[in-house]
Structures are given as structure tokens and as C-alpha cells.
Amino acid sequence: MTTEPCAVRAHDLGKTYSVRGVKGGVRALDGLDLTVGRGLVFGLLGPNGAGKSTAVKVLTTLTRPDRGTAVIEGVDVRRRPDHVRRLIGVVAQRSGSDPRATARENLVLQARMHGMGGRAARARAAELLGRFDLAEVADRLVKTFSGGTQRRLDVALGLVHRPAVLFLDEPTTGLDPEARAAMWSEIRRLAGDDGLTVVLTTHYLEEADRLAQRLAIVDRGRVVADGTPDELKGELRGDAVHLELPSGTVPGEVRAVLEALPSVREVRVAGRGVSTRSDNGAAAVPAVLAALERAGTPAASVTVARPSLDDVFLRYTGRRYAPDTDQDDSTSSPPGPETRPSARQEAAR
Amino acid sequence: MTAAPLTAPASRAVTVPRLAAHTWFLTGRRLHALARQPAVVVGNLVQPAIWLFLFGSLFRRVVDIPGFGHGSYLGYLVPGVIAMNAMNASMWAGVAMIEEIDRGTLNRFLTSPVSRLALMTSGVADQAVTTGLQSVAILLLGLLGGAHYPGGVAGCAVVVAAGVLLGTVFGGLSNAMGMMLRQREAIIGFNVLFMLPLTFLSSAFMPTALMPHWMRVVTACNPLDWAVRAGRSALTADPDWSAIAARGGGLLALAVVCVAVSVATFRYYQKSV
Numbered sequence: 001m002t003t004e005p006c007a008v009r010a011h012d013l014g015k016t017y018s019v020r021g022v023k024g025g026v027r028a029l030d031g032l033d034l035t036v037g038r039g040l041v042f043g044l045l046g047p048n049g050a051g052k053s054t055a056v057k058v059l060t061t062l063t064r065p066d067r068g069t070a071v072i073e074g075v076d077v078r079r080r081p082d083h084v085r086r087l088i089g090v091v092a093q094r095s096g097s098d099p100r101a102t103a104r105e106n107l108v109l110q111a112r113m114h115g116m117g118g119r120a121a122r123a124r125a126a127e128l129l130g131r132f133d134l135a136e137v138a139d140r141l142v143k144t145f146s147g148g149t150q151r152r153l154d155v156a157l158g159l160v161h162r163p164a165v166l167f168l169d170e171p172t173t174g175l176d177p178e179a180r181a182a183m184w185s186e187i188r189r190l191a192g193d194d195g196l197t198v199v200l201t202t203h204y205l206e207e208a209d210r211l212a213q214r215l216a217i218v219d220r221g222r223v224v225a226d227g228t229p230d231e232l233k234g235e236l237r238g239d240a241v242h243l244e245l246p247s248g249t250v251p252g253e254v255r256a257v258l259e260a261l262p263s264v265r266e267v268r269v270a271g272r273g274v275s276t277r278s279d280n281g282a283a284a285v286p287a288v289l290a291a292l293e294r295a296g297t298p299a300a301s302v303t304v305a306r307p308s309l310d311d312v313f314l315r316y317t318g319r320r321y322a323p324d325t326d327q328d329d330s331t332s333s334p335p336g337p338e339t340r341p342s343a344r345q346e347a348a349r
Numbered sequence: 350m351t352a353a354p355l356t357a358p359a360s361r362a363v364t365v366p367r368l369a370a371h372t373w374f375l376t377g378r379r380l381h382a383l384a385r386q387p388a389v390v391v392g393n394l395v396q397p398a399i400w401l402f403l404f405g406s407l408f409r410r411v412v413d414i415p416g417f418g419h420g421s422y423l424g425y426l427v428p429g430v431i432a433m434n435a436m437n438a439s440m441w442a443g444v445a446m447i448e449e450i451d452r453g454t455l456n457r458f459l460t461s462p463v464s465r466l467a468l469m470t471s472g473v474a475d476q477a478v479t480t481g482l483q484s485v486a487i488l489l490l491g492l493l494g495g496a497h498y499p500g501g502v503a504g505c506a507v508v509v510a511a512g513v514l515l516g517t518v519f520g521g522l523s524n525a526m527g528m529m530l531r532q533r534e535a536i537i538g539f540n541v542l543f544m545l546p547l548t549f550l551s552s553a554f555m556p557t558a559l560m561p562h563w564m565r566v567v568t569a570c571n572p573l574d575w576a577v578r579a580g581r582s583a584l585t586a587d588p589d590w591s592a593i594a595a596r597g598g599g600l601l602a603l604a605v606v607c608v609a610v611s612v613a614t615f616r617y618y619q620k621s622v
Contacts, residue, residue: 113458
């Protein structure tokens, strides 16, 4: 077995929840593999319902997987959960702080649960209150806190016992832009700390792009791609050219027209949107527009963009990134077999 | 395929000092929150007082029924109201548990090295303090109202202890229901359905001698009745200690089972969370 230092290693995690009215249940994890190196911010990016939170629940010992193995800092999550709990800090989606206690009381209690003595617990609480800019509200009841303040306390609670790995599940969901920016700089600061590994789940592309040094794209309970954000975008080679077509256009015709052009490749049609890649997007646009004009299906709009994680997601899942699954465009055509990703995830293992 | 663990084995044993320490901290958390809400504390004491004097006045004349066999109805009623109050106060523990689940507090504890047993025993301890104080208050109110307790301090202690054990039984059940069902409505429905029948299918308000036969049979199986009878006997000048021990032992055994069941529901919860 390889013993190279890594913070998290998961292999073939599977978990199905039984849900009333759904035959066979809901498959939240379907063979998820993950390797997280030490001392970096690792992002798990995917739409809601992709399985990110379930993966975090398994890795943090909250729930048991149906199959697969997971190891945190060399300790098996299923066999030695109590040991794992000493190694990890968890900031869940839902706050978890006690609203009827003060910030300081919350921190001291958490420290004592981790076996610190009274004096050490109070000292650690004071230190964290200072560090997370909570000193002023330290002795106020948590239920009076704003969303951003609350979230800073949640992170502080996760760090009380100086964990090796900190899990942040959707840390900025529901925060206003200012509080989000503050949280981002805090997370960057955490990764700068000695050896702290941060595993962050998010459904915000921008958040993953800005914060994560490495990331894994999760879709339908498995990791479909992983690498640094730049690697993932670099794989796409070239610019994205997005077209918006007027309603009534026949997708198949448009695809045929565009695939005949030498300057663009990887044509995907989803509803009225079409995306393609080009080595030089700006140069390709006139030819694309002219070809569509000739075919009698003129484009309504066209944009050229450097590759984004949105494009990466599209490439590996065949779908446009829709953070909330209920926003899915029901008219989008299923991905053709030719647009399926190569078996890159095998190679990346 | 996995090799031996890379790190030294951590102690997995649920040690008694850890259980005691965690129970202490978690109980402190709950009592602290309660102490911050004086209105709730007062409310908790007012309700049993209302019951005591409401029922005491309403049913005052039942002592005149031949075969009642007790001089003062208020004196008769005190252990009944204590048991009724203990059950009623504890039946809602599951709602607080659901709040902790919804808030995420329970998950935070479950991903920390917190003793699972302590999560439940702290609830029991918190409930015991509340129930104990309420029971003492009811005893004092009875005294003010003119009741006599020939059993003295020992008798009063038995009444309070029986109330605490009964509260633990229903608190454990309610917590288990909260963990399994995770719906406030389920607990509210259960409590509304069972509270009055369980109260009146006991000797809290009426001696069993005056009940129809089937009611007597049911009453004998009702843990609330065990608490009432143990307490009432202990308050007399000549307590029947062996009967008190039997009923008290039954309550204790049932309380242990109910707490064990509620701890076992963590496993179920963690499977479905």
C-alpha cells in the first residue's frame, strides 16, 4: 500500500439513501474516489445533490458508507471513527453552534469536549475569538448574530482542537458578498497555517476557482475530473465560443453546419444554446456567423470566453453547470456519445 | 489490501471519567440556557401549581365517596400531580432533540469525540434537575394548602425520586422518537394522545378500588401509577417499603431501558443522516 503523505484518501465510496416513494432509493455516492494532499485547499465542486455533502458526512464519521473505504491522515474512518474525530474539524452547512449560549461558551465547551482542561480551553477560546474578529461579540448570545458572524464562529469551533484536516461544507452559502469576501480571505489564511488541509465543498464556480489549489468535480455521486483549476481549464485547449439561437431552430441542423467548419470543434447543443471550442475564438466568429446565416439559422448572440470551470463541467458531464438542479433546462438534449469525456479520470488516479 | 494502521491505536474505550466529564459539561450547557430564561423556570413551576389547586378544588368532595380511604384530597393528590407533571415535562424532550438536529448542533457533537452516552445522560440529568425542583415545589405548595406528609423527609425524597425516574422513562422515549421520526408533529401527536389517558388510568386522582375492573388491570401496568403509588405510600406514616422498592425498581429498570433505547437510536440516525 502506498504510504505517501496524504490528508484524505477515499476509494469507491457508495451510499444510497432510502427515500419514501423512490424505488431503489437515492444514490448519493456512486463509487467516489478522492485523494487530497496535505496542506492545501482542496475543493469539491458540483451542483446541489451531486453528493459533495454526503462525501463530507462519510469522511467526517457522521454517516457510514454502504461500501468503500476512507482514510484520514492514515486512520480508517469506519474502523476508528473516534480517532478520526480528533484529527478533523468540521464546519457543516448548518451552523451547529448553540444559539442559547454565548460565542465564548460555545468555544469553551467544544474545547472541553476535546479533552482540554478548563484553563487551556478558556485560553484557546480567547485566542480564536481574537483571531476571528469575534472579541466584541464574545459574550453575546449566538442567536443574536448576523450570518457572517455566525459563520466565523462556526469556523472557529471547527479549529478549537487544532485539527489536521478542516472540512468546510458550503461555507459561504447564504452570506452577503462582503461576508463572503471576508470568509474567502480567512480560508486562504487557514491554508497558510502549518500543514492545515482544508477540504471545501462549494457549488459556486467562482469560489472553487479562486480558493481551491486543487479541485475535484463531483457529479452524480462520483468524481468526474480532478486537478488544479488551471490544469482542468488547460485541458480544454482554446476559447469557448457560445452561441444563442432564436427559438424554433432545429439543433441537429445547427450541429451539422458547425461541425463542417474547420475553425471550431467540440460542438455541443443544449436547448437554444450552442457551445464550441476554438484555438482562436475571435478569429472563428465571423466564419461561424456566416455559416449559420447561409444555413438560414442566424445566431441571436455570440460570446467568446477564455475557458472557465463552467466549460470544464460541461465537458465532463455533458451538461451546463446549473448550481441548483431545479434550474436544469428540461428542454436540453441529452449529451451525444461523441461528447462524452475520455476516460481521463482513470489516468488521473 | 490495507496495511496495518499507520498510527498508534487510540483508546476506544468509553471510559467512565470521560462519560462523567462530558455529561457534566453538556448538562451545564442545558441548565445554563434554562437559567437564562427565568420566565420558563417560573412557567414550569406555575403549571403544576395550577394543576394541584385546580384538581384539588374540583375533586375535593370525592373523599366523601365510600371506600375512598384517604382523609385529605389535597394530600392524596400531591404524589399524583408530581407524577403527572414529571411525565408531562419530560414528554417534550424529543422536540428539543429535533431542534438540535435541525440546528446542526447534534451533528457537530457527533463529529467530535463526544461520548454518545453523555449526549443522552446529559438530557436525563437536565430533566432530573428540572423535575426534581418542580416536585419539591409541588410538595411545598401542598404543604401550604394544608396537606400533611407523615412520611417525613424520607417520604418526600421517595416522591421526588419516583418523579425523576418516571421523567427519565418518558424523556428517553421522547428522545428516541425525536431521533427516529424527526418530526415535531409526531411527538406532539403522541403526547396529546397519551398524556391524559396515562394520567387517568392511574391512581393519581382516584383510588383503583373505585375503578372498573378493566381499568384496574391497565393501571397496574402503567409506570405513572407505579410512581404515584410508591410516592403515596412513602408519604404515609407507615410506608410499605417492599412495595415501594418493587415499584421503584420497576421504574429504575424501565428508565435504564428507555435511555439505552435512545442511545441506540444514534446508530439509526447516523445511518439515515
